[in-house]
Amino acid sequence: MTPVASFFSLGLSLVAWHQPMKPENATTDKQVSYHRQIRPLVQVHCQGCHQPAKAQGAFIMTDHAALMKSGDRGLAGVVPGKPAESHMLEVMRPKNGKRADMPRGAEPLPEKDIALVEKWIREGAKDDTPASARDTVNADNPPVYGLPPVITTLDVSPDGKLLAVNGHHEVLLFEVGTWKLLGRLVGLSQQVQSLAFSPDGKWLGVSGGNPGRFGEIQVWDVQKRKLKVASSFTGDTLFGLSWSPDSRLIAFGGADNIVRAVDASNGKQVLQQGAHNDWVLGTCFSRDGKYLVSASRDRTLKLTEVATQRFIDNVTSITPGALKGGLQVGLVRPGKEKKMVKASSIAVASTEEKVYEEVLIGGADGMPRLYKIHRETKRVIGDDANKVREYPALAGRIYAMAFAPDGKIFAAGSSLDGAGFLRVVNAEDGKQVSQAEGQVGAIYALAFAPDGKTLFAGGFDGQVRVIDPATGKVLNQFTVLPGGPAAVSAKAGPG
Numbered sequence: 001m002t003p004v005a006s007f008f009s010l011g012l013s014l015v016a017w018h019q020p021m022k023p024e025n026a027t028t029d030k031q032v033s034y035h036r037q038i039r040p041l042v043q044v045h046c047q048g049c050h051q052p053a054k055a056q057g058a059f060i061m062t063d064h065a066a067l068m069k070s071g072d073r074g075l076a077g078v079v080p081g082k083p084a085e086s087h088m089l090e091v092m093r094p095k096n097g098k099r100a101d102m103p104r105g106a107e108p109l110p111e112k113d114i115a116l117v118e119k120w121i122r123e124g125a126k127d128d129t130p131a132s133a134r135d136t137v138n139a140d141n142p143p144v145y146g147l148p149p150v151i152t153t154l155d156v157s158p159d160g161k162l163l164a165v166n167g168h169h170e171v172l173l174f175e176v177g178t179w180k181l182l183g184r185l186v187g188l189s190q191q192v193q194s195l196a197f198s199p200d201g202k203w204l205g206v207s208g209g210n211p212g213r214f215g216e217i218q219v220w221d222v223q224k225r226k227l228k229v230a231s232s233f234t235g236d237t238l239f240g241l242s243w244s245p246d247s248r249l250i251a252f253g254g255a256d257n258i259v260r261a262v263d264a265s266n267g268k269q270v271l272q273q274g275a276h277n278d279w280v281l282g283t284c285f286s287r288d289g290k291y292l293v294s295a296s297r298d299r300t301l302k303l304t305e306v307a308t309q310r311f312i313d314n315v316t317s318i319t320p321g322a323l324k325g326g327l328q329v330g331l332v333r334p335g336k337e338k339k340m341v342k343a344s345s346i347a348v349a350s351t352e353e354k355v356y357e358e359v360l361i362g363g364a365d366g367m368p369r370l371y372k373i374h375r376e377t378k379r380v381i382g383d384d385a386n387k388v389r390e391y392p393a394l395a396g397r398i399y400a401m402a403f404a405p406d407g408k409i410f411a412a413g414s415s416l417d418g419a420g421f422l423r424v425v426n427a428e429d430g431k432q433v434s435q436a437e438g439q440v441g442a443i444y445a446l447a448f449a450p451d452g453k454t455l456f457a458g459g460f461d462g463q464v465r466v467i468d469p470a471t472g473k474v475l476n477q478f479t480v481l482p483g484g485p486a487a488v489s490a491k492a493g494p495g
Contacts (some may be wrong), residue, residue, distance in 0.1 A: 034128055162182070205241050217229070334405055
């Protein structure tokens with residue numbers, strides 16, 4: 001079945017909640033189902049290293065037919081009816097008192113799961129995958145689009161040369177300026193919810209997954225266009241990916257109300273915080289990388305110490321009514337501020353600089369707010385002491401925000417009744433710099449160029465717009481539609 005990208009790739013926080021599919025135990029009176037029992041096990045434990053984009057050992061495990069084939073050892077993964085000759089089962093089992101070979105670098109499969117695989121093979125390893133669930137998308141068979149994909153996330157590389165935009169089952173890489181399509185990074189996740197270049201520019205992190213089936217974190221080598229890491233977490237899509245300042249860790253949230261961080265070099269989890277009581281949709285690291293801030297639909301912004309995984313505090317007030325809706329975005333403010341000091345009674349600009357320790361948030365009520373990350377006053381019940389300032393609300397819900405590199409201005413994008421609203425604001429005094437309200441479609445993604453002179457916006461209509469943040473004027477725009485009649489069509493925008 002040829003997948004067609006459509007508005008269903010939107011995902012965002014509107015995806016319906018599904019409980020993860022849980023494999024059943026092996027029994028003697030019920031035949032094991034590949035689709036309902038074996039496939040979920042393989043997705044979670046095996047597909048990170050055995051998929052078309054990263055076929056370790058030349059063995060792919062993303063569909064039933066691939067399991068029957070041999071890898072580079074010449075041994076068939078699964079031989080129907082013959083567990084003893086099935087290499088897949090062999091590497092799952094401990095040998096001579098030593099841990100199992102697979103899954104490599106992860107916890108061994110429980111014995112009940114191994115028994116389930118063995119029973120399935122003994123019963124003939126039948127494929128009961130419904131036709132509607134068969135997915136054949138890979139690098140050799142990329143998605144075919146009937147409509148432009150809804151743009152849920154985009155980012156610009158630190159050198160300003162590449163623009164990464166989500167597609168269906170993939171990330172699309174464009175050359176900034178020419179808007180030429182340079183690469184298609186096709187992975188397992190049908191939905192790409194968030195993406196970000198690492199601060200050093202070497203890697204591209206991706207969070208997403210398949211609703212009700214699995215969540216996935218991908219790490220791509222930007223130069224080689226190769227998948228380095230693919231790790232599965234939870235039974236639903238993952239949101240709000242962010243990088244630590246040293247490009248070592250990736251943080252993200254999920255529909256299981258948990259914020260996590262993993263080692264970007266291998267996908268191993270290094271942090272888990274469960275203090276939220278609703279979906280975690282946004283994350284960001286503090287400027288020094290020692291703390292992680294997480295935004296949730298539970299109307300709180302929470303602070304976690306990375307080294308200890310310890311929940312420190314609520315950054316926002318937890319008083320009912322202090323925030324009118326769930327939070328979608330949290331961004332640490334970049335840039336530095338020069339202090340003014342007096343010398344001989346004359347005010348002069350000192351070379352001494354103060355690093356901002358502030359975070360910008362936005363969500364359901366459409367109002368951007370700036371908060372200090374760390375509490376500086378004694379807590380009083382019901383206070384909102386960390387709040388620095390509120391900015392004028394946008395119409396609808398804020399789905400995306402972005403700071404200029406110097407932290408002096410920020411852009412916020414929202415949507416209401418199909419219309420998009422984009423505003424650029426001075427972060428210090430709250431004055432509006434520019435706006436493009438009602439001129440663009442619903443906005444779900446924003447990113448500044450590294451020089452801060454241009455702003456990229458994407459949303460429901462599949463158009464990437466290049467905007468002058470000083471005036472709000474659309475300088476260029478193109479449609480994200482690879483392989484279509486207007487695959488890349490840069491054109492002057494409205495004046």
